[in-house]
Amino acid sequence: DQQVKQNSPSLSVQEGRISILNCDYTNSMFDYFLWYKKYPAEGPTFLISISSIKDKNEDGRFTVFLNKSAKHLSLHIVPSQPGDSAVYFCAASARGNTPLVFGKGTRLSVIA
Amino acid sequence: GAGVSQSPSNKVTEKGKDVELRCDPISGHTALYWYRQSLGQGLEFLIYFQGNSAPDKSGLPSDRFSAERTGGSVSTLTIQRTQQEDSAVYLCATRIGQGPSPLHFGNGTRLTVT
Numbered sequence: 589d590q591q592v593k594q595n596s597p598s599l600s601v602q603e604g605r606i607s608i609l610n611c612d613y614t615n616s617m618f619d620y621f622l623w624y625k626k627y628p629a630e631g632p633t634f635l636i637s638i639s640s641i642k643d644k645n646e647d648g649r650f651t652v653f654l655n656k657s658a659k660h661l662s663l664h665i666v667p668s669q670p671g672d673s674a675v676y677f678c679a680a681s682a683r684g685n686t687p688l689v690f691g692k693g694t695r696l697s698v699i700a
Numbered sequence: 701g702a703g704v705s706q707s708p709s710n711k712v713t714e715k716g717k718d719v720e721l722r723c724d725p726i727s728g729h730t731a732l733y734w735y736r737q738s739l740g741q742g743l744e745f746l747i748y749f750q751g752n753s754a755p756d757k758s759g760l761p762s763d764r765f766s767a768e769r770t771g772g773s774v775s776t777l778t779i780q781r782t783q784q785e786d787s788a789v790y791l792c793a794t795r796i797g798q799g800p801s802p803l804h805f806g807n808g809t810r811l812t813v814t
Contacts, residue, residue, distance in 0.1 A: 592742075620800040631704070631791055631805030632743070639800065677742065681800065687733060687759070688803055692742040 591615045592680050594691035603700045607665040611678030611691055614659065618680040622688065623652060623663045626675045635676075636663070668698045702726065704806035706792050712812045713782055721777045721809045723792030731795045732769055733803060734777050738788040746790075749775065782813045 593612045601607045609623075619640040624632035638645040638652045638661070645652050651664045665672055675695050679688040705724040713719050725732050734746040745759040749769040760766070764782075769775040779786055789810050793803035 594742075622802055624805075629807065631793075631807045634802035634804065637800075637802060679743075683800070687745040687748055687756070688743075689745070690735075690743040692740075 589614070590691075591618075591689050592678055592691040594676075594678055594694050596694050597692070598695040598697070600697045600699060601668045603670055603698055604667045607663075607668045607672065607696055607698065609663040609665075609676050609678075609694050609696065611661045611663075612659060613661075613680050615680070615682070615689075616659070617682040618689075619683055620681050621652070621654060621661050622679045623650075624677040624679060624690075625672075626677060626693070632677055665696075668696075670698050670700050672696060673698050704792055704794055704804055706790075706806035706809050708809055709807065710810045710812075712814060715784060715813055716781055718778065718780045719782055719811065721779075721790050721792075721811070723775045723777070723806060725773060725775070725792070725794040726804055729794035729796055729804070730772065732775050733793045733795075734767055734775070735791045735793065736788040737791060737808075743791065746777070779811075782811075784813045787811055787813045 622637040623635040626632045636647050636650045636652050654661045675693040677693045678691040681688045707722045730751045733748040735743040747757050747767045749755045764780045767777045789808040791808040793805040795801050
């Protein structure tokens with residue numbers, strides 16, 4: 589049973605436009621959520637996180653939104669750049685050092 | 701370097717052989733995790749170490765998999781009698797310790813079992 593789901597395996601966006609990546613989760617104990625970006629042959633790189641006490645966190649071009657009642661989070665990238673083309677993973681954990689649970693990823697392609 | 705270091709970066713082995721994968725964590729990071737990513741899949745948790753506590757082995761897929769962390773630093777993941785389904789990228793990640801904080805990943809070891 590997948591606790592973290594990324595239902596779109598791929599997304600294609602024009603350079604300069606907004607990219608919206610979505611993630612759903614089923615475990616109501618999750619209280620810490622993260623987005624990672626992964627290039628081929630490299631490990632995932634941390635992008636941005638949000639705790640369950642917030643509904644929005646922003647860092648430059650990246651904003652994460654959390655809707656706890658819907659058990660849904662999203663990552664907005666604006667404006668999108670060709671260098672943003674990568675696989676994006678959503679991850680979640682319950683309190684403390686419990687292991688992060690990852691989605692299967694969404695491949696973002698930003699077209700110049 | 702300052703990041704998580706994994707070796708080897710690539711490993712090809714014959715079915716039935718044992719393999720050892722190594723992870724050098726970021727200095728001062730007390731929590732260490734092993735994940736694997738099979739083709740087209742997300743990251744699957746395998747095992748994690750936190751300080752001197754007993755490791756959480758709940759993600760290990762079979763008793764052919766084991767891991768140790770010596771002196772709270774370097775970790776090795778051992779796979780005995782490898783099978784073709786063990787082919788994957790094995791990723792090590794560490795984090796500071798207590799409280800929610802991001803995992804920092806190495807670049808992984810790509811294991812191919814022929």
